[in-house]
Amino acid sequence: KKSNTIPSPLRLPVIGNLHQLGRHPHRSLCYLSHRYGPVMLVHFGVVPVLIISSAEVARDVLKTHDRVFASRPKSKVYEKVLYGDLHIGSAPYGEYWRKTRSVFVTHLLSNKLVQSFRDVRQEEVNLLMEKIRKSNSLPVNLSELFSRLTNDVVSRVALGKKYGGTGIDLKELTERLLRLAGAFTVGTFVPWLAWIDWIRGLDRQRAKTKKEFDEIYEKVIQDHEDKDGHGTDFVDVLLAIQRDKSIGLEINRMHIKAIIVDAFVGGTDSSSTLLEWEMTELLRHPNCLKRLQEEVRTVCKDRSSVSEDDIKDMKYLNAVLKETLRLHPSIPLMVPHETIEDVNLRGYHIPAGTMVMINAWAIGREAATWGPDAESFRPERHLNSSADFRGQDFELIPFGAGRRMCPGMSFAVVLNELALANLMLGFDWESTKDQTETDVAESTGAMIRPMLPLYAIATPTT
Ligand code: HEM
Numbered sequence: 001k002k003s004n005t006i007p008s009p010l011r012l013p014v015i016g017n018l019h020q021l022g023r024h025p026h027r028s029l030c031y032l033s034h035r036y037g038p039v040m041l042v043h044f045g046v047v048p049v050l051i052i053s054s055a056e057v058a059r060d061v062l063k064t065h066d067r068v069f070a071s072r073p074k075s076k077v078y079e080k081v082l083y084g085d086l087h088i089g090s091a092p093y094g095e096y097w098r099k100t101r102s103v104f105v106t107h108l109l110s111n112k113l114v115q116s117f118r119d120v121r122q123e124e125v126n127l128l129m130e131k132i133r134k135s136n137s138l139p140v141n142l143s144e145l146f147s148r149l150t151n152d153v154v155s156r157v158a159l160g161k162k163y164g165g166t167g168i169d170l171k172e173l174t175e176r177l178l179r180l181a182g183a184f185t186v187g188t189f190v191p192w193l194a195w196i197d198w199i200r201g202l203d204r205q206r207a208k209t210k211k212e213f214d215e216i217y218e219k220v221i222q223d224h225e226d227k228d229g230h231g232t233d234f235v236d237v238l239l240a241i242q243r244d245k246s247i248g249l250e251i252n253r254m255h256i257k258a259i260i261v262d263a264f265v266g267g268t269d270s271s272s273t274l275l276e277w278e279m280t281e282l283l284r285h286p287n288c289l290k291r292l293q294e295e296v297r298t299v300c301k302d303r304s305s306v307s308e309d310d311i312k313d314m315k316y317l318n319a320v321l322k323e324t325l326r327l328h329p330s331i332p333l334m335v336p337h338e339t340i341e342d343v344n345l346r347g348y349h350i351p352a353g354t355m356v357m358i359n360a361w362a363i364g365r366e367a368a369t370w371g372p373d374a375e376s377f378r379p380e381r382h383l384n385s386s387a388d389f390r391g392q393d394f395e396l397i398p399f400g401a402g403r404r405m406c407p408g409m410s411f412a413v414v415l416n417e418l419a420l421a422n423l424m425l426g427f428d429w430e431s432t433k434d435q436t437e438t439d440v441a442e443s444t445g446a447m448i449r450p451m452l453p454l455y456a457i458a459t460p461t462t
Pocket residue numbers: 088089090101262263264266267268270271274329330331334335336398399400401403404405406407408409411412
């Protein structure tokens with residue numbers, strides 16, 4: 001039977017392998033997988049977690065056995081800080097998840113709708129450029145500006161306006177929510193130590209934040225109902241779906257709030273983090289920065305801004321995006337999956353109800369696929385390669401793949417490319433530090449951004 005036992009590092013009583021995870025579990029699990037293989041069982045406290053660390057096995061999980069691996073583990077944290085299983089990201093595989101996800105994809109994030117918010121994106125990117133221009137070549141905090149950009153775009157698309165100046169700071173609240181949702185909770189993995197979370201005050205903070213969120217969204221929905229509008233923002237569309245029961249999904253206020261939170265939680269930090277990593281890597285690699293600027297300036301000769309129509313001709317821009325997503329997937333361990341029935345994976349028996357994590361970070365750095373320079377930032381590698389992040393190529397899965405793949409990918413990519421291209425056209429860039437020192441140290445948590453805020457000096461080109 002030995003050959004059928006899933007390789008697993010030795011574990012300690014009570015804490016299992018938690019002591020081996022360190023500050024950056026995606027890195028520690030990657031190193032462990034070099035020893036134990038791409039299918040490895042570790043224990044987070046008393047909870048067994050299957051870790052997948054190669055493109056080949058990810059294909060088996062997300063394509064061959066996609067349905068079996070398509071559920072999510074139940075999360076007490078989601079119940080305390082968010083709306084539990086009502087979110088698309090946390091709902092177990094089943095009828096509710098299928099229908100809500102279909103609403104999200106066809107009614108909120110269809111290609112047509114993403115296109116219809118084109119003016120919103122262009123206006124917000126223009127505002128970003130304006131703010132940078134005002135920095136007068138002094139160091140500017142790009143992390144803060146990128147976060148403002150993605151929050152404002154999602155806010156306008158989802159809620160119809162930015163809610164700035166109304167005493168409501170959705171950006172601060174979303175950041176707090178993400179921090180609390182991602183904070184390590186002892187009780188999740190060692191239930192009889194849950195009192196530690198209580199002493200740390202985590203439960204209290206989560207309840208408080210949830211209440212604040214709930215009150216704000218209540219007000220937002222009320223505003224929309226009072227207007228009785230038939231607009232196109234997410235709340236309008238969801239209220240219309242609530243009235244018109246023909247799509248077979250009964251939704252109430254809690255569902256609407258949960259879906260709006262999905263747009264904020266899914267679409268703000270992950271997108272601003274991507275811009276931060278792109279600029280971090282470009283500042284560290286001035287040759288790549290120069291090549292990208294040349295491409296953008298050639299395509300947009302004599303113009304002061306880049307439009308979305310110009311992007312399709314920018315091959316190097318797309319290569320920079322892919323290379324950044326390969327080395328710095330915003331959510332390196334993706335969102336945990338759970339098996340809905342027993343399955344045989346590469347000769348190992350995986351029981352129903354097993355938590356599964358796919359290490360997209362490790363997969364993006366596999367030397368077997370990406371070569372000996374897998375750790376280097378080299379966008380050129382994508383120019384003659386067909387590998388894409390759209391869920392068909394398992395060596396590049398920053399948005400996941402299969403049934404649970406990120407439904408917001410197109411939304412994120414179009415804003416990202418527009419913003420980055422404009423930054424390249426409008427400014428010359430200089431790091432505030434020696435280029436080799438520009439920091440690639442990572443934050444902690446489920447979402448990995450640069451540990452320190454990114455500052456740079458921008459000199460307008462016109
Ligand atoms: C750079 C930006 C983004 C990245 C890197 C990203 C990445 C991911 C990843 C890795 C997953 C989990 C996939 C899996 O479990 O297999 C996910 C799920 C999800 N994302 Fe994104 N995402 C981004 C932007 C967005 C945007 C803009 C939205 C919405 C406006 C969004 C909404 C969601 C939702 C709702 C899910 C849950 C899907 C489900 O469980 O069925 N994401 N995303």
